[in-house]
Amino acid sequence: MNTLLEELQWRGFIAQHTDLDALDAALEEGPITFYAGYDPTAASLHHGHLVQLMLMKHLQNAGHKPLALVGGATGLIGDPRMSGERTLNPSDVVAEWVEKLRGQISRFLSFEGENAAVMVNNYDWTKDISAISLMRDLGKHFRMGTMLAKESVAARLRSDEGLSFTEFSYQILQANDFAELYRRYGCTLETGGNDQWGNIIGGVDFVRKSLGATVHAFTTPLITKADGTKFGKSEGGAIWLDPEMLSPYDFFQFWINVDDVEVPKLLKIFTMLPREEIERVIAEHEANPRARLGQRTLAREVTSLVHGAGAAADVEAASGALFGSGDLATIDAQTLKDATAQLPSADLTLGESTIVDVLVDSGLEKGRSAARRTVASGGAYLNNVKVEDEDAVITEADLLPGECVLVRRGRRNLAVARPKA
Template identity: 50%
Template sequence: MTEIAPIQLDPSFDSVWDELVYRGSVHVSTDPEALRELLSGDPITFYCGFDPTAPSLHLGNLTQLIIMRRLQLAGHRPLALVGGSTGLIGDPKPTSERQLNARETVAEWVTYLQAQVLRFLSDEGESAVRLVNNLDWTAPLSTVDFLREVGKHFRVGTMLKKDAVASRMASDEGISYAEFSYQVLQGMDFLELFRAYGCVLQTGGSDQWGNLTSGTELIRKAEGVHAHAIGAPLITDADGRKFGKSEGNAVWLDAALTTPYAMYQFWLNQDDAIVGQLLRAFTFLPKSRIDELEQATLDAPFRREAQRELALQATSFIHGADATQQAIAASQALFGSGDLTALDAGTLEAAVSSLDKQATATPDAPVLQLLQETGLVESLSDGRRAIAQGGVSVNNERIDDPAATLDGRLLHGRFAVLRRGKKTLAGIDAGA
């Protein structure tokens, strides 16, 4: 197995800007030449914001965290803003109003997200990450002061042209004043961080471009300084469908919400058409290795070498090497080339629950009955023939007796993998 790549910049690039462009991390930006010069010079302070609208960050946020990590490796100083203020409102969705969460819930989620950020960004050295919360400067601000000091710099006509606002204005539901004002709050964040820390760059998703430029424009009007923004492309599947909680297919960075096994399988199952793009965006592999993997996909796509490397590197970055090795072991064990008994309970549960065919059972349930219930066989007589032919196993141990039960065969006293033939599997949970 290939080793996990060190978390470092690719020395084949002259500047971190060139690497970000190669990685596909720049979909839109302010002046590219000015950014290249800025990022090739002395360390700057930059920021990215994460709103606590859920108890965990997700794959779209990981895009930004990796961009921040690359900039940090180049010596630049990251500010990670977890929006205790903006999280109380939420940025406008293109289709409908967000449901407002309780203040106590948002405050709790702030702490969760701050802890997650520290898993991916270093808090040591001269480029250590600094955590900031926009509730610290919005809570003391009166409405009148907000309108006088910040609101006066915004023009309603310009705000109405922002993509998210325009799409909501054209919808039957319209948009509330609260969500309409979100771009003003985010712009104020950039101004505050510019004044407090000299922050001159904000990164975000390309769908946030209107909010990003609200900040650069506010700094220009209030301070006479040209700040910068980078909008990264949205992460989509091979059909162009976005991954995210609003689409109902979020891949979470919290292991309790998306297990390391499920994370590993997510990367492993990516389409050949986008695996190169994902290798560039979500790993620290050098260009030379990515070129090799893309060529391997062209030469022998059935080997899925690029997907296996992507799954190893990305899952290790998110959950660590040990959890990734457990996920790999589970994947191998499910298909008969590994030891199911060596898996911990959490990994085994994730593996069993990932199978298309499922059944709950009592600890002494007959194997023959479960074969039929899970659809591995069409009838009990079909099941008896499969057992007689040596084609049935429980937890990779062949079943010879048609009267056999799960008794004594459950792993961790609860789980079983029922198999007919080599590749037809069902997950059994006797503890649900």
């Protein structure tokens, strides 16, 4: 088997497929052109889309040419969901989201060299299709039995809400994308998530029926936890790739907090580390899971890919500094603000408030007597420095970047305090 396919299988990227032997032969013959599609259903991609981005990166690194399709047309329609009919977003909003997604995708691919990536938008070839052309030229190649058998379609038809013709027609538009990309760029491979298999295989069939060509497809598994439940979601919702929707600090924390058992799988899928390095990290992680080497490596690598190495270094330093293993004063104001956003908080009056006041006002201690005992026992810290004088006031000189102080009780109980406005 082609070294690339073997590597992709080892990493866990291949689920359903048309014919791996035929794809293997095509890869051996020379570089191929492939595509993956991303619909602008929100202002940002999330960690689920990251699987396809990583796959595209591997394929391009192996010499193959990527087409990154952002669905300006299909994003206006909406792929049928199990949970019910989508809300159709205004066309100007979808157009704005298209540009945002294009910017995110572009950071993962190279647009230079012999196998330079190309960004495409299916609105370009869909906007001029007439109703007659949709029915006569495209629709004649689709059989109702096959379309109705799709899991998402069948489930919605059984539901009380039913399924609109709008969403039912989505699979025709996606299938046409594959045919258009074959015509325009010689694209012979489509990849996507496992939940897209019905749409993807529809495209393979449409290319064969309408153009007489043989093309390939495979899907990536949906990322689930060891118990089979969905992998993802932070306290605030989806694991967005846009730093305005999920801060780099919170993004880093999501990955560093994954369960030990998930680490090997996630390192293979979500990092570009070579196999030897991944196997070394997994071996050390399994030998000493309390050291959390696997999680720290995973969080650092994924955050670097999405937000850049500089941001990854900043948030990793902030994560350590919060719990006493670094200098808080060296953390920039925005990272410190993101890192403390979810902590208990208190107001303070500079020159008057003491550590006892903040411990009580933030809820780290239930009363002043308990707070004084904590100070006396050496368990109270201001900006990671042990406080020995319970009456010492907090001054402007104590403020960290972002105009705040960090208070800690014991090893892991944290709060943030800021001067009254």
